[in-house]
Every structure is written in C-alpha cells, then in structure tokens.
Amino acid sequence: MTRFHNFSAGPGILPLEVLEEAQRDLVDHPHFGMSIMETSHRARPWVERMEAVDRDLRSIAGIPDDFAILLLQGGASSQFAMVPLNLLAGGASADYVDTGTWSSKAIAETGKIGFIARVAGTSRETGYDRIPTEINRDPRAGYLHYTSNNTIYGTQWASAPTSDVPLVCDASSDILSKPFDFDGHDLVFAGAQKNMGPAGVTVVIVRRDALSRAPRDLPTMWKYKTHADKGSMYNTPPVFAIYMLGLMLKWVAAQGSLEQMQQRNEAKAALIYDRIDGSGFYRGHAQSDSRSRMNVSFRLPTDELDTAFVNEAMEHGLVNLKGHRSVGGCRASIYNAMPEASVQLLAEFMADFETRRG
Ligand SMILES: Cc1ncc(COP(=O)(O)O)c(C=O)c1O
Known part of the structure; x- marks a missing residue:
C-alpha cells in the first residue's frame, strides 16, 4: 500500500x-449484520x-449540558444562513469579524436573507494576513460571528474575541485541535471533513435556550x-458520515486530552514555521501572532x-500542497490526523528545495 x-x-x-x-466493517458490521450504510x-x-x-463529543470537547449537539x-x-434565520429576529443585526472567504461568505449570506451583517472588524486591507485587533462592537448586535481558523489564509484566533453579546463560531477547520471554551458562545458549528471524518455531516453545538428564538x-x-x-433524526441522517464521526471521536479520545492534541499540533506547525522563519526563501502569508x-x-x-515546489514535493509523496486559488502559493494543512513524521518530511523537503533552488 502506498x-x-x-x-x-x-x-x-x-x-x-x-x-x-471502517474497511473491516463496511460490508458486514458485527453489530448490524449488514453494512452500516x-x-x-x-x-x-x-x-x-x-x-x-x-x-463522546461532549466529553472530549467539554461541551456543557446546556448545549444541544x-x-x-x-x-x-x-450554517451561514441557518444561524441568522434561527438566532436573529426580523430586522435585527449581527456583528461579523471578517477574516476572509468563510466569514465573507457568512456576511454575504446573512445580508441576502434580509438581516444586517455589520462588519465589526476586518483584515481585508492587508490581504487577510492577520486576526483583526480592532473590533468595533455593536452592543445591540444579536451575536458576534467569527471564524476560529481561516483555512485558506492560514490565520487562527488564539482565543475567542471578547464580547458583550453572544458569540457564534465557525470552527470548521480547528475543532478538536485544542481545548475550546464554550463560555460566551450561543453556537459553534463545524463541517466534519477536517478533524472529524469525511464530508457529509456538520456538527452544530447550540445553547438550548437559543433554540426557541x-x-x-x-x-x-x-x-x-x-x-x-x-435527536438529529427528524429525517434520515447521513449514517455513514456519522458512523465515521463516531470512529474519529474514539480515535481522538485515544490520543489523550485536547491539551495534548494542542501540544502535538503546535510542535508540528513549528516544524514548518521554523523553516519559514529560518529562510529568506519561504514567506509565510499570516503575521506571526495570527498563525494557524x-x-x-x-x-x-x-x-x-x-x-516547481508543489510538483517536486508530489514526486516525494508529499501531496495537495498547492495554495487556495484566492491566495496562491502553497499551503500545508496539518490536521489532527497528520503524523509528525510527515510534517518532518515536508520540513526536510523544504530545506532541500531551498538549497537547490534558493
Ligand atoms: C472555516 C470554514 N468554514 C466553512 C467551510 C465550508 O464548509 P462546507 O464545504 O462544509 O460547506 C469551510 C470549508 O473548507 C471552512 O474551511
């Protein structure tokens, strides 16, 4: 197998x-006597x-009982539309921190369905290379929406923004990668396909008392x-994606706490950032205090x-390193399941490529 x-x-x-x-159980799951599908x-x-x-999700992520999953x-x-439809009353407004693509889409969608999406902070002028430090909050906003990790630009909030109004977080690309404090949040959502399994299921963690809004x-x-x-079974749920989510949660739990997961993720990221910082050849997109x-x-x-870098890396088995079309360049996504040894190989390849082509 390669x-x-x-x-x-x-x-x-x-x-x-x-x-x-999943492969072992695909055709004949021992508890079902048939495929899970x-x-x-x-x-x-x-x-x-x-x-x-x-x-399992509640226990791994420390999700309090007053939240429904x-x-x-x-x-x-x-969720870009479902959030305002459920949490904002007619004519109300919500604040958004615009860190690029995903929050921009959430802003556009909210406006499209008749709510006011106010941009409370943005790093647009600097090519979304940072988490904005200046946030101009509206105390009457229904919520403040932020994207905890911008998958495309490679920026990440170190912790949730301070806010007097409830927070809504799009945690699609860093959920379960480190501890998360649900305090102050009304809702957290994440597509599964980065740290929680294959595409097909979206996890929404919502404060129960917000449900009646x-x-x-x-x-x-x-x-x-x-x-x-x-119980998320009003209609047929995406059974296979949820089954895989279940397996992923067992795997995450077996890796230890989310604090330990965070330490591993920081060590992996440091291998690449150190390579970038130690060279005049590679240039990181994100400012160092906003790095994902x-x-x-x-x-x-x-x-x-x-x-040339992306193509040569591929010959070494290091694949999918091309940056998103809106940023260009290269991007290494190093989610929970990425072994440190693979990141080490990438860092070594970066050094070697620089020696030859720098
Ligand atoms: C931060 C973030 N939000 C939202 C999305 C959109 O997710 P989906 O493709 O599940 O709609 C993505 C996809 O990569 C993402 O990275």
Missing part, C-alpha cells in the same frame, strides 16, 4: 486505523451509535429546534518556484 502524505485542506487526512476499521436509522444499534457520538447535512456553508414559520428542516427535539496551527500558507519567491 499512501501519500496528504496535506489537503479538506476533505483532509484521516487516521489509517480509522479507515482500516444499509441499516435503518431507527434500529436500536444505530440509535445507540447516535447517543455515543453525543456522549446537532448532526446536520448541508455543510458548514448552510427561531420564528414559528421557519421551514421545518431549517429550524435547529426540529433537529434538537428529534492547522493550515500553513506560504509562498516562494516566484510563481514558477511555487509550481
């Missing part, structure tokens, strides 16, 4: 042991799986309360060298 060192931004790398377990979501063993996902479809992108005539499927009341531990965006002196 598995590449996969630096993809998402869907991202999954632990080999999780894939192998063929089972009724009303079957008792499946309901127990759903309960285990809730229990919803397992939804439609990707994190659906949605207008009565909101379509059933768009209402968080519908899913909270039915999940996505390292960097560039070489010319576009030609960026391309």
Whole structure:
C-alpha cells in the first residue's frame, strides 16, 4: 500500500486505523449484520451509535449540558444562513469579524436573507494576513460571528474575541485541535471533513435556550429546534458520515486530552514555521501572532518556484500542497490526523528545495 502524505485542506487526512476499521466493517458490521450504510436509522444499534457520538463529543470537547449537539447535512456553508434565520429576529443585526472567504461568505449570506451583517472588524486591507485587533462592537448586535481558523489564509484566533453579546463560531477547520471554551458562545458549528471524518455531516453545538428564538414559520428542516427535539433524526441522517464521526471521536479520545492534541499540533506547525522563519526563501502569508496551527500558507519567491515546489514535493509523496486559488502559493494543512513524521518530511523537503533552488 502506498499512501501519500496528504496535506489537503479538506476533505483532509484521516487516521489509517480509522479507515482500516471502517474497511473491516463496511460490508458486514458485527453489530448490524449488514453494512452500516444499509441499516435503518431507527434500529436500536444505530440509535445507540447516535447517543455515543453525543456522549463522546461532549466529553472530549467539554461541551456543557446546556448545549444541544446537532448532526446536520448541508455543510458548514448552510450554517451561514441557518444561524441568522434561527438566532436573529426580523430586522435585527449581527456583528461579523471578517477574516476572509468563510466569514465573507457568512456576511454575504446573512445580508441576502434580509438581516444586517455589520462588519465589526476586518483584515481585508492587508490581504487577510492577520486576526483583526480592532473590533468595533455593536452592543445591540444579536451575536458576534467569527471564524476560529481561516483555512485558506492560514490565520487562527488564539482565543475567542471578547464580547458583550453572544458569540457564534465557525470552527470548521480547528475543532478538536485544542481545548475550546464554550463560555460566551450561543453556537459553534463545524463541517466534519477536517478533524472529524469525511464530508457529509456538520456538527452544530447550540445553547438550548437559543433554540426557541427561531420564528414559528421557519421551514421545518431549517429550524435547529426540529433537529434538537428529534435527536438529529427528524429525517434520515447521513449514517455513514456519522458512523465515521463516531470512529474519529474514539480515535481522538485515544490520543489523550485536547491539551495534548494542542501540544502535538503546535510542535508540528513549528516544524514548518521554523523553516519559514529560518529562510529568506519561504514567506509565510499570516503575521506571526495570527498563525494557524492547522493550515500553513506560504509562498516562494516566484510563481514558477511555487509550481516547481508543489510538483517536486508530489514526486516525494508529499501531496495537495498547492495554495487556495484566492491566495496562491502553497499551503500545508496539518490536521489532527497528520503524523509528525510527515510534517518532518515536508520540513526536510523544504530545506532541500531551498538549497537547490534558493
Ligand atoms: C472555516 C470554514 N468554514 C466553512 C467551510 C465550508 O464548509 P462546507 O464545504 O462544509 O460547506 C469551510 C470549508 O473548507 C471552512 O474551511
């Protein structure tokens, strides 16, 4: 078997042991006597799986009891509209910190459905190379939305913004990579496909007392309360994606605490950032105090060298290093499942490439 060192931004790398377990059980799961994909979501063993996902996620991430965990479809992108539809009353406004693409999309979507999305802070003028320090808060805002980690630009909040209004966090690309303080948040959402499994399920962690805020005539499927009341099984859930999420949670728990996960992630990221800082050849996109531990965006002196770097890396089995088209350059995504040894190989390749081409 030849598995590449996969630096993809998402869907991202999954632990080999999780894939192998899924492979073993794919056709005939011992508890179901059939594939997990063929089972009724009303079957008792499946309901127990759903309960285990809730229990495991709650315990790993320290999610307080006054939050409901919803397992939804439609990707994190659906949350850009579902959040305002559920949490803002008609005509209300919400504050957004714009750190690029994902928050920009959330802002656009909120405006499109008739709410006011106020940009409270942005790093747009500097090419989204930092987490904005100046945030002009509206004390009447329904919430303050931020993206804890910008997957494309490679910026990450060190901790949640201070706020007098409830926080909403898009944690799609750093959930479970470090401890998270739910205090002050009304809602946290994340697509699964970086640290929690394959694409197909979106986790929404919402304060229970916010569930009744949605207008009565909101379509059933768009209402968080519908899913909270039915244990995320109002309609057929994405069983395979949730099954994989369940396996991923067992894997995360087996790695130790989220504090330990954070230490490992910081050590991995340091291997690449140290290489960048020790060279005049590589240039990181993010300012050092805003650097992401999940996505390292960097560039070489010319576009030609960026391309040569990505292509040569591929020959060494280091794949998916091309930067997002809106930033260019290169990007190494080093999610929880990325082994330190692979990051070490990348750092060595960077040194070697610089010696030859710098
Ligand atoms: C931070 C962030 N938010 C939202 C999204 C959109 O997620 P989805 O493709 O699940 O809609 C992404 C996708 O990469 C992301 O990185």
